Amino acid sequence: MSRIEDAMEKLAGDTGVEKPPVKVPGESEKPPKRPAPRSPAKDDVDRHIVAFHQPLSGLTENFKHIRIVIQNMLPEGSNKVVMFTSAHRGEGKTMASLNFAAAVAHDTSRRIIIVDGDMRDPHIHEALGIKAQRGFGDLLTTDAPATSAIVHTPIPGLSAILCGERPERPAELLGTERARQIFADLKRQFDMVIVDTPPVLPVSDTVNMANFADGVIIIVEEAKTSRKKVERAVHLLNNANASVMGFLLNKSQGGGDEYDKSRYSYSRSSA
Ligand SMILES: Nc1ncnc2c1ncn2[C@@H]1O[C@H](COP(=O)(O)OP(=O)(O)OP(=O)(O)O)[C@@H](O)[C@H]1O
Ligand SMILES: [Mg+2]
Numbered sequence: 001m002s003r004i005e006d007a008m009e010k011l012a013g014d015t016g017v018e019k020p021p022v023k024v025p026g027e028s029e030k031p032p033k034r035p036a037p038r039s040p041a042k043d044d045v046d047r048h049i050v051a052f053h054q055p056l057s058g059l060t061e062n063f064k065h066i067r068i069v070i071q072n073m074l075p076e077g078s079n080k081v082v083m084f085t086s087a088h089r090g091e092g093k094t095m096a097s098l099n100f101a102a103a104v105a106h107d108t109s110r111r112i113i114i115v116d117g118d119m120r121d122p123h124i125h126e127a128l129g130i131k132a133q134r135g136f137g138d139l140l141t142t143d144a145p146a147t148s149a150i151v152h153t154p155i156p157g158l159s160a161i162l163c164g165e166r167p168e169r170p171a172e173l174l175g176t177e178r179a180r181q182i183f184a185d186l187k188r189q190f191d192m193v194i195v196d197t198p199p200v201l202p203v204s205d206t207v208n209m210a211n212f213a214d215g216v217i218i219i220v221e222e223a224k225t226s227r228k229k230v231e232r233a234v235h236l237l238n239n240a241n242a243s244v245m246g247f248l249l250n251k252s253q254g255g256g257d258e259y260d261k262s263r264y265s266y267s268r269s270s271a
Contacts, residue, residue: 041129041154042154043129044128044129044130044154045127045128045129045154045155046095046098046126046127046128046129047259048095048098048099048127048259049095049098049099049102049127049128049155050063050099050259051063051064051098051099051100051102051103051106052102052154052155055106058263059099059259059262059263059264060099060103062263062264063099063100063102063103063264064103064106066100066103066248066264066266067100067103067104069266070082070100070215070217070245070246070266071104073215073245073246073268074214074215074245075214078187079187079188079190079191079192079193080187080191080192080193080214080215081183081186081187081192081193081195081212081213081214081215082100082192082193082194082195082213082214082215082216082217082245083117083194083195083197083206083209083210083213083215083216083217084096084097084100084194084195084196084197084216084217084219084248085197085198085199085200085206085210085216085217085218085219085233085237086199086200086218086219086220086221086225086233087199087200087201087218087220087225087229087230087232087233088199088201088202088221088224088225088229089121089198089199089202090221091199091219091220091221091224091225091250092219092221092250092251093118093196093197093199093219094118094123094124094127094196095127095259096217096219096248096250096264097114097194097195097196098114098124098127098128098196100194101114101155101158101194102155102158104192104194105155105156105157105158106157110157110191110192111157111159111189111190111191111192112157112158112159112190112191112192112194113150113158113159113160113161113186113189113190113192113193113194114153114158114159114160114161114194114195114196115136115160115161115186115193115194115195115196116135116136116160116161116162116163116196117136117174117195117196117197117198117205117206117209118163118196118197118198118205119136119137119163119166119167119170119198119205120170120198120203120205121198122162122163122166123196124160124162124163124196125162125163128153128154128155128160129154130151130152130153130154130160130162131162132149132151132160132161132162132164133164134148134149134164134165135149135161135162135163135164135165136149136161136162136163136164136182137163137164137165137166137167137170138164138165139161139164139178139182140167140170140173140174140176140178140179140182141165141167141173145185146161146182146185146186146189147189149161149162149164159190161186170205171203171204171205171208172208174205174206174208174209175208175209179209179212180212183209183212183213195209195213197209197210199233200218200233200236200237201229201232201233201236206237207236207237207239207240207242208240210237210240210241210242211240211241211242213242213243214243215243215244215245216237216242216243216244216245217245217246217247217248218230218233218234218237218244218246218247218248219247219248219250220247220248220249220250221250221251222249222250222251222252223251230247234269244269245268245269246266246267246268246269247266247267247269248264248265248266249264249265249266249267250262250264252264252265
């Protein structure tokens, strides 16, 4: 033991003070140990994500079919951003986008990410049972690379960017060059970027970012939403140069509140 260490040992012994660590030159400092993050669990995933929980069910087949139709309609070439929206709140955007994402992720060779673009009422984190320190809101207000907010989900093959810190004026931020940059960045890294968004009529968030998507799908709760309201939503999106691909009719063939007995039907946009 060196004389200095020896002296420190004695000093610590004399005073009862905990001995300070002896720094050996050249030895790198180890970061303090943190508890390992809990890995996302299957049981934490919302049971309505049928394409994950019941891969052989009729509803999963329904989503796989819709996936093929939508993929065939997308323009050929590079990776794609697909946004899910609706005229009003509560028509089933979040569940449809997650089921669609899970159905696409079944094809494990593809890299799929879902982004929570609904900063008014974000639900993707809850539905997937995951947390993250950063999310889309943080990316929009900083220069952080998109990769810093990407997290794994319990659904194999599916990554996510959660909402994160909710910004004060999401509508303005979503129409900026920064938002365009984030989607372009994600498109370079993933085969498909699926975005859950707020409804079109109450707030302008979706209209502002819709132009960054290669295709926009409108969820329509058939029994509730009037044709006029859907047409108004399409009109606003078209005016924003968005590519409205079609409509996903939710709760159109019975099922009531039993999600796994629901059927979605897809119809192309004639606009
Ligand atoms: N086909 C369906 N059958 C039964 N329940 C459904 C169906 N689609 C959605 N739901 C339920 O309706 C509620 C709203 O669905 P969801 O959260 O997906 O809607 P949303 O459009 O994202 O709502 P918001 O506009 O508030 O974000 C949820 O409780 C969901 O489980
Ligand atoms: Mg939602």
